[in-house]
Amino acid sequence: MRKLKFIFLFSLLISSCEKDDYHTLPEEPEQVGIPEETPGQTEVPDESGEENSVKEDPVSKILIYNEALIEDSYVLINNAASNRVYLIEKNNGKIIFEWDLPSGIGNDAELLPNGNLLVALTDDDPAYTFGGFGGRMAIIDPQGEIVWDFKYSDEFSLSHHDLEILPNGNIIFIAWEKKTGDDLKEVGFTGDDEQVYAEKILEINPNLNEIVWEWNVWDHLIQDRDTTSQNFGVISERPMKVNINYEDALKDGDYKGDIFHANALEYDEENNLIYLSVNYFSEVWVIDHSTTTAEASSSKGGNYDKGGDLVYRFGNPEAYNGSGERLFFHNHNPNLVAGGNSLLVYSNGIPSVDPHSTVYELKIPEIFNLETAGTNELEILWSFSDPDLFSAKVSGAYRLANGNTLITQGTFGFWEVTNTKEVVWKYKGEGFFWRGYPYSKESDAIKNLGI
């Protein structure tokens, strides 16, 4: 039995866990050519200590399997509907490894090169529960032991959606920070909400459980309605600032103050930048991570000498009254393609207007120069859409080593498509799929997982 002791915000959760040997090696999968509607098999951890049982998973089906053209890799599936994270084989959908999670998914789960799972979880008692809420994060080793467990959840702040490990072992994550009363007045907020949830990015040293860096959108706002407020200005002239009164983000009363809804981050190691996907602005913001926390709260310092102002932004020039065509209608999962010259983004689409999703590969500019006159939109290098590809929420896409692209359609399952847009793998599941990560069978992550 696991015994978990919680100490509140910013404090370490000490877990005294017995190593439960819950995973045994799966049997060799049967090789199949093009299995039609093959039910997946679930190999589940057996808490009883008896031999593992193999359970049928009647709901997952392999609809397309082109053995000659697929990338021979595993897929890490994160099913938020059933709060399960597992690795599958593509040919038969068989689950070959599943993690025993200590709480619900909140949302990202990623396998690290050392075989550990870094996972965003839900806190037991979050103060608010917008889609994608979390409040807790953990690292689970291949034996199922929780080797790090951290709570970021109180009345004001709550981690959500995404997290990523940096090369130095620190972890960056997204969090909401509740703003009310004078906070809203000061920045000239004119929406109806009595509270607004600011987006911040935090970096934690997991050995010390210390927050070592922080960026908060609240320090970089502009608006053109309240002349008495310090941040009053002409929005189109200051694209490095974020319009707190952007109409599109405010118009849906359901948001209840979650007006930004950041949902993903991607770290660019070469340039020490963070790409932040901001769903309700339909934009990706580029933020300098070379700053100190003090610089990140200002407009000076860092490699770009912009402090925490936006180094760049793209996807929706309407958000800052800029020019150029809007490309994104809600977006997810910006991630750099190997080589760093391009980025994949999943644009979900809007159910009532155009219920179609599109995956874009966009060219990263040589120099980030936020224009006030011309467009800042990125060149489209490749895209994929299909009449059947739509999910209003979650989802994403990753470029594979052979040039194919693995697409997660949150409400459906997974697609793999070639660069000529041929669908070579289609997995229909039952659930709500955050993001499928591809793992090469020869990767350190898989080897160290012991399968």
Ligand SMILES: O=[N+]([O-])c1ccc(OS(=O)(=O)O)cc1
């Ligand atoms: O219900 N969810 O699990 C959920 C809902 C919304 C959501 O936000 S989104 O921007 O990632 O779609 C994330 C998770």
